[in-house]
Amino acid sequence: MQKIAMGKRIAAAVATASLAGGLGLAGAAPALADAPAPLSFTIDYTKATSIPQTPTLGGSFAGNGPVLDASGKQIGKTFDTCGVDGIESPTKLDAQCGAYVIFANGDELNLSAQAPIDVNPLDYPYTFKAVVEGGTGAYNGVNGEATVTAQKPGVYKVDVQFK
Structure with missing residues (x-):
């Protein structure tokens, strides 16, 4: 009889843990629903x-410059700082960069990347990844990944996916 009671306790504990885990996962789902919609914009550092x-x-x-939507309308501004941590040739370098995009409504999106920088306009376009590191307003506490397409020297199209 002792073994049966012990077995029932273990089964009850496993069922309770499974239910709690299921509720925990269900509780996490709304957080994913609150992630911002994907975002695309162009950064222009040419000036x-x-x-x-x-x-x-x-x-x-x-660098700094305007942030533009698909129609070319300015929707914000950006500031970045980079440190050179690799030199491939006189026209190509690698840099660790942090960019801060400030949208017209005041929300800020923070991006970080190990960015290849190429000043030879014949080598364009090329693509690299960036990490979303939160921000303010709608971007407070978010994370995700951005695909950055260098369109020409100093001009980058950024496609952000939030997680």
């Missing part, structure tokens, strides 16, 4: 960037 003519390992540069 304000400090990419060095001769990059040096450990050097840094920064």
